[in-house]
Amino acid sequence: MNLKHSLPCLLLLTSFALAQHAAPHKKTAKAAPTTRPKADPALAIHQSALIVDTHADTPQRFLDENFDLGQNTPVSEGHIDLEKIKQGNLGAEFFSIWVEPEFKGHYAQRAMDLIDSVYQQAARHPDKMTMAFSADDIARAHDQHKFAALMGIEGGHAIENDIRLLRDFYRLGVRYMTLTWSNTNEWADSSGDIQNPNVKHHNGMTDFGKDVVREMTRLGMIVDISHVSDATFYQALLVSQAPVIASHSSSRELTNQPRNMTDDMLRAMTKNGGVVMVNFYSAFIDENYRKASSDPEKIKQRDAEVEAYKKAHPHADGSPVTYDETAAIEKKWAAQFPRPPLKSLIDHIDHVAKVAGIDHVGLGSDFDGVTSLPEGIDSVADLPKITQALYQRGYTREQILKILGGNFMRVMREVEATAKRLQSERKESDALSFEDIELMVGNRVNSAQLVDRIRQHGVNFELTPERRTRLKAEKVDDSVLDTIAKVRKK
Numbered sequence: 001m002n003l004k005h006s007l008p009c010l011l012l013l014t015s016f017a018l019a020q021h022a023a024p025h026k027k028t029a030k031a032a033p034t035t036r037p038k039a040d041p042a043l044a045i046h047q048s049a050l051i052v053d054t055h056a057d058t059p060q061r062f063l064d065e066n067f068d069l070g071q072n073t074p075v076s077e078g079h080i081d082l083e084k085i086k087q088g089n090l091g092a093e094f095f096s097i098w099v100e101p102e103f104k105g106h107y108a109q110r111a112m113d114l115i116d117s118v119y120q121q122a123a124r125h126p127d128k129m130t131m132a133f134s135a136d137d138i139a140r141a142h143d144q145h146k147f148a149a150l151m152g153i154e155g156g157h158a159i160e161n162d163i164r165l166l167r168d169f170y171r172l173g174v175r176y177m178t179l180t181w182s183n184t185n186e187w188a189d190s191s192g193d194i195q196n197p198n199v200k201h202h203n204g205m206t207d208f209g210k211d212v213v214r215e216m217t218r219l220g221m222i223v224d225i226s227h228v229s230d231a232t233f234y235q236a237l238l239v240s241q242a243p244v245i246a247s248h249s250s251s252r253e254l255t256n257q258p259r260n261m262t263d264d265m266l267r268a269m270t271k272n273g274g275v276v277m278v279n280f281y282s283a284f285i286d287e288n289y290r291k292a293s294s295d296p297e298k299i300k301q302r303d304a305e306v307e308a309y310k311k312a313h314p315h316a317d318g319s320p321v322t323y324d325e326t327a328a329i330e331k332k333w334a335a336q337f338p339r340p341p342l343k344s345l346i347d348h349i350d351h352v353a354k355v356a357g358i359d360h361v362g363l364g365s366d367f368d369g370v371t372s373l374p375e376g377i378d379s380v381a382d383l384p385k386i387t388q389a390l391y392q393r394g395y396t397r398e399q400i401l402k403i404l405g406g407n408f409m410r411v412m413r414e415v416e417a418t419a420k421r422l423q424s425e426r427k428e429s430d431a432l433s434f435e436d437i438e439l440m441v442g443n444r445v446n447s448a449q450l451v452d453r454i455r456q457h458g459v460n461f462e463l464t465p466e467r468r469t470r471l472k473a474e475k476v477d478d479s480v481l482d483t484i485a486k487v488r489k490k
């Protein structure tokens with residue numbers, strides 16, 4: 001079905017690309033054959049592709065810098081704008097709704113502001129871009145030659161431990177969520193602080209964390225395992241009923257970064273049917289760069305400079321100084337280390353393609369969120385160079401189209417189909433989930449009514465000590481807890 005949808009468009013674009021190459025030839029028909037421009041097969045593949053990138057941190061620039069996608073920016077300031085998107089033939093971008101942990105107490109509000117900033121861009125440039133919420137939306141935008149903007153939350157702390165907020169974010173159009181960012185939250189461990197003994201860890205995920213994964217699967221929000229600890233990763237794969245993604249993660253075998261994925265994890269992704277979108281950041285794709293830039297003395301010096309800036313430029317309203325404001329310092333600091341060759345990035349794509357399989361690899365640039373990119377990749381406009389490099393390594397047109405976006409589109413459709421199935425199954429067997437109970441409690445359904453409904457429908461979950469504590473915290477009556485325990489035994 002997806003083939004039916006995308007094939008005519010691909011063919012049209014290919015013939016368009018060929019026609020473009022043929023045109024100058026016609027004009028110079030009388031010139032010697034040696035001057036005939038040689039068709040570049042890699043470029044033709046690139047121009048015919050539906051390209052999806054699953055991670056860019058541009059929303060901070062929208063919100064904190066008042067940056068407009070219509071502005072043509074120098075690459076030293078930003079990696080993405082509409083002109084560069086056109087040059088790179090990017091079809092769809094997942095804009096990251098990344099909430100810095102410094103916004104404690106206001107996570108959801110900050111997320112809402114970032115979400116709004118993406119919608120504002122789409123409203124300002126309706127002729128060139130459109131919001132998209134499904135694989136069909138992305139394909140439709142591509143047919144209309146419009147850039148599709150999607151949103152993914154980076155860091156599960158944004159839902160403020162409230163499953164209702166998760167649903168609200170889905171309603172607002174968020175289509176993936178990384179379970180954690182670099183910070184462990186109250187329900188899932190991160191790779192970013194897993195060695196820190198001062199952080200309270202959970203051996204992966206708590207029961208609530210697993211409920212979050214289940215609810216994401218039911219909603220059709222893609223579970224994103226980038227940034228999580230290894231234990232969280234394996235647990236998420238066990239719990240999720242749909243394929244998952246790593247929206248921006250590279251290979252740990254090639255570059256020894258705890259945030260990168262081991263070969264065993266890559267093989268688990270194959271089994272899960274998901275896709276690993278390779279991160280372009282120099283420190284994640286090149287061991288030399290990683291080593292040089294992880295010198296503790298140099299990091300100390302950078303952190304001190306950032307802290308000094310924050311102290312010297314406090315916000316009048318007391319809100320945190322954002323990453324965006326100190327990015328210039330970080331970029332200047334990163335520039336002291338030589339950029340890795342483009343080959344390092346291609347090696348990672350190649351490695352994931354070999355270990356996880358050609359159907360499980362894609363692109364997750366991390367544009368506008370990283371301080372260093374490999375040589376030749378200055379912005380989204382340089383995406384054709386990746387296609388060229390893959391082509392030179394012997395990747396076929398079909399394989400390249402999968403990497404550039406085909407694999408992600410397949411996963412997104414599978415996640416959508418799973419959600420549809422789970423939602424219809426829920427209607428058939430109506431045993432109450434823990435979510436249902438919590439929702440009723442939140443809606444002030446009284447104890448007698450709760451007991452009644454639980455007896456009538458039964459429950460589909462175990463009343464673990466953690467769940468018991470959660471219900472108690474919401475002042476749920478013992479009679480309700482006893483009924484749950486009783487009907488579950490039956």
Ligand SMILES: [Zn+2]
Pocket residue numbers: 154227248
């Ligand atoms: Zn990230």
